[in-house]
Amino acid sequence: YARDGWNVWATYRDLANTIADDRIRHAALDVTAFAQFDALRAQVGAEPIDLLVSNAGIGLDVGTLGELNFDYVQRMLSVNLVGALKLVETFVDNVAASQLRRIVLVTSRMGSIESNLSGGHYGYRASKAGLNAVGRSLAIDLYPRGVAVTMIHPGWVSTQGGGPQAPMDADQSVASMRDVVARMGNHETGNFVSYDGRSLPW
Template identity: 40%
Template sequence: MSGTILITGSNRGLGLEVCTQFVRDGWRVFACCRNLDSADALKSLQAAHPRLELIQLDVTNQAQMLSLGEALKGEAIDILLNNAGYYGPPGVCFGKVDRSEWCRVLESNTIAPYMMSETFCDNVAASDHKVIAMMSSKVGSIADNRSGGGYIYRTSKTALNQVVKSLSIDLRERGIAVIALHPGWVKTAMGGPGALITAEQSVNGLKKILLEADITYSGRFYDYDGSEIPW
């Protein structure tokens, strides 16, 4: 199949790889990133694939988001992939939590994906495929937490998973499937060089899930290999 996908956080890592794979498959891709001036890889990709449309968007800037919503009014979006996020300071353990950084991470990782979903749900509902996907993380799984710590990033993804669950209920009547995705431990700027898989390997799996997803997938949490992760 082909269609239209909107991706946030597209200028590097997983977001860039998602853009690459979908545009090569003939999709129309709205690639959003915070600073287009430094998005050299995206610009190079666009030169070879005119169906890639570059959009400057800081997902924590509500005015920018609403402006984009108006600009894309009436455009059907088959997949809305909320990929943009912020890890925050590394190694956050008990007694070392920075309140302001916690707020910043929650704004990027939890609140912004919800607001994107609210802003563009009409576009998704007007499409054939009707999928909203959140880039979550296995560290947000309460059932999987056996090591403690990581308060800032963990909680942002746990809260995001709750957003996914509620949206899956609220948007079911509109036929929209809402899913959470774990990309694996990926060799990106966030994952580091010691990670287990490449961005290409991760996105190969994520793309399969995104293309197969229908309403029966909604309200569930998937690893990049297709297996389901407990909340």
């Protein structure tokens, strides 16, 4: 987006990981630290936000019943679900004041209840299924304000969380998701889709 001339705010849990690009404004944000949302809101001010992307997330839990790490389960819910809702609540007025008025929640097909045929991954599945439910409610509540909300599964991507065996790199995933975002309309708000635009089962 920055390469295309958009004004971009990028947030980082650790500012040491910032991307060296003068077209991007950088800010600290740990989505589990609510005071940081207030600080970021003060930085952004009343600036309209055409596209708000909630992308913070932590990966799969692998414990089985009797061996679950509940501290990690709680952290997944805090980051993947509660943090995303807090982000939207903080900046919804900025989005509503923009021309495009779009919100994207980066979710996972593992949040699909209907498609869960293998079990396990309790915390991760719950956090993403909950995120999908939140996104659907946001779509309903924000429709009168002209704000469209979409939940997008980015695919299996070769990142720190996805691992080197993943079939897609981040650039491929992002390019595909950008195409989906470009086609988003208010009549499609509340959809749960894959990176290529295919509808996913709830």
